[in-house]
Amino acid sequence: MNLCAYFLQNREAIVAAILRHLELFGLAMSISIVLGLAISLAASARPRAKSARAILNCAAAFQAVPSIAVVALVFLVLGIGIKPAVAALSVYSLAPIIFNSVSGIASADRRAVEAAEAIGYTGAQILFKVKLPLAFPVIMGGIRSAATINIGTAAVASVIGGGGLGDFIFFGLRLRNDAAILIGAGLSALLAILIDAVLAAFEKALTSKGLSSHR
Numbered sequence: 202m203n204l205c206a207y208f209l210q211n212r213e214a215i216v217a218a219i220l221r222h223l224e225l226f227g228l229a230m231s232i233s234i235v236l237g238l239a240i241s242l243a244a245s246a247r248p249r250a251k252s253a254r255a256i257l258n259c260a261a262a263f264q265a266v267p268s269i270a271v272v273a274l275v276f277l278v279l280g281i282g283i284k285p286a287v288a289a290l291s292v293y294s295l296a297p298i299i300f301n302s303v304s305g306i307a308s309a310d311r312r313a314v315e316a317a318e319a320i321g322y323t324g325a326q327i328l329f330k331v332k333l334p335l336a337f338p339v340i341m342g343g344i345r346s347a348a349t350i351n352i353g354t355a356a357v358a359s360v361i362g363g364g365g366l367g368d369f370i371f372f373g374l375r376l377r378n379d380a381a382i383l384i385g386a387g388l389s390a391l392l393a394i395l396i397d398a399v400l401a402a403f404e405k406a407l408t409s410k411g412l413s414s415h416r
Contacts, residue, residue, distance in 0.1 A: 215369070215384060218414035221394065224366035225283070225355045226348070229290030233347055236291070237298030238340075245306040245328060260300040268293055268354040276361045286355070286363025293354050294347040301343025305336030341404040345397055352393040356385065366392075 208215065244256045271293045272286075279285035309332040317331045333340075359367025366385045373381030 204380045204383055207378075208384060211384075215388070216305055218364065218366050218368060218385075219388060219392070221363075222352070222355055222367075222389070224392040225286055225290060225358065225363055226351050226392075226396070229351055229355075230285045230344075230348060232287070232309075233294035233298055233351070234293040234344060237295050237343075237347075240295075241299050241302035241306065242328070244303055246324070254340045255404075256299060257303050260303070263296040264300070266293075268350075268357050272361055281362035284365055285361050286358035289358055289361070290351050290354055290363075294351045297343040297350065298340075299343075301346070302336065302340045305339030306332045307320060307373055309335040323340070337398060338363070338404065338408055341400065341408075345400045347406070348396050348400060349393050352389060352396060356389050 240256065272289045275285050275289035275292070279288055306328070313331055314327055315334060316376065317327045322330065355363065355365050356367035356370055359365055359371055366389045369381045369385030372391075373383075373385065
């Protein structure tokens with residue numbers, strides 16, 4: 202069966218799979234962003250402590266863990282279904298968000314921080330009004346990386362009952378159906394490209410003109 206014929210014959214299932222894939226992505230990314238930023242802000246609130254460096258090292262190490270290993274570990278703890286799939290995706294997407302957020306805040310322009318200290322800003326004011334705006338492009342870079350990872354790993358999460366486009370990939374592999382594999386893999390790649398483009402536009406819209414001109 203050629204690709205077009207397979208698509209037309211299974212279009213309702215394909216649309217449902219795309220929607221489930223986006224659902225997994227949206228839920229997992231929301232959790233990852235909230236947790237990742239919370240952890241990063243907690244670590245960055247005490248810049249002289251060793252916690253920030255330890256978190257950076259952990260995040261860097263965790264990025265080397267294969268996605269299938271994370272999915273398998275979550276399966277052993279939580280079983281199968283959409284909730285374990287979202288949990289696995291959330292955990293696996295944390296590393297780039299934390300890494301970029303902590304490093305971005307830590308590398309904020311020292312002259313800007315000293316100027317804020319000179320006019321009497323508190324530590325919290327410096328963090329939220331100076332360091333975070335300066336680190337925003339770096340943080341968004343981590344979120345964009347996490348989004349790309351999330352879309353790809355969502356396909357792998359199909360093995361624990363997450364659904365989505367991964368179902369077509371694994372169905373195609375089992376039955377040696379090239380059309381199903383191409384549909385699943387191709388649409389996953391297309392979603393990753395589209396979501397990255399949306400996030401890039403969001404980043405550009407919210408990044409101050411002063412920062413954009415010096416990037």
